[in-house]
Amino acid sequence: NAGVMQNPRHLVRRRGQEARLRCSPMKGHSHVYWYRQLPEEGLKFMVYLQKENIIDESGMPKERFSAEFPKEGPSILRIQQVVRGDSAAYFCASSPGGGEETEAFFGQGTRLTVV
């Protein structure tokens, strides 16, 4: 059973370009969470999705950022018109759903560098 898969592992974008980060949850997991981590800091919650639904996007910047988790395929975090301040590690986590789980499984992250 493969773990949470994120790609790409590293992404370099020029200011103003778009960044698309992908996350395939663990098999059987229907809940996906995106977190952002700046150097020397903790993980900051961005968005929580279930298949075809955004459950909680309270951590998402209001502009330029969007996320989806379609019925088929990976979850996508999309950042439009990137700026230097978007440079960070973006982690995806998944859980089975159903309310009984206590553990979130994280992917290896995508390190976004905006030049």
Next chain:
Amino acid sequence: GQSLEQPSEVTAVEGAIVQINCTYQTSGFYGLSWYQQHDGGAPTFLSYNALDGLEETGRFSSFLSRSDSYGYLLLQELQMKDSASYFCAVERNQGGKLIFGQGTELSVKP
């Protein structure tokens, strides 16, 4: 507001015992988790407490006092490979998002 406080760094020697404390202030509390992260890699789950008391998993134990909004992670028989960042995280409601602390950098010396 919501905040979790934990020491920024701790140093200990191999074979020793170290305790990493975490105090939290959040609107809503369901449980406290601990995660380990090596060199910016994938955070990995260590333990979870929803009820007061001590949970033991091998060399690692975690404690929670809900009335004090306080928990700690206890690492025994420290090994060099335990050098990593350790994060406490609050789950505000069942199955929901995690609110992470800033992390504690643990350095284990020979």
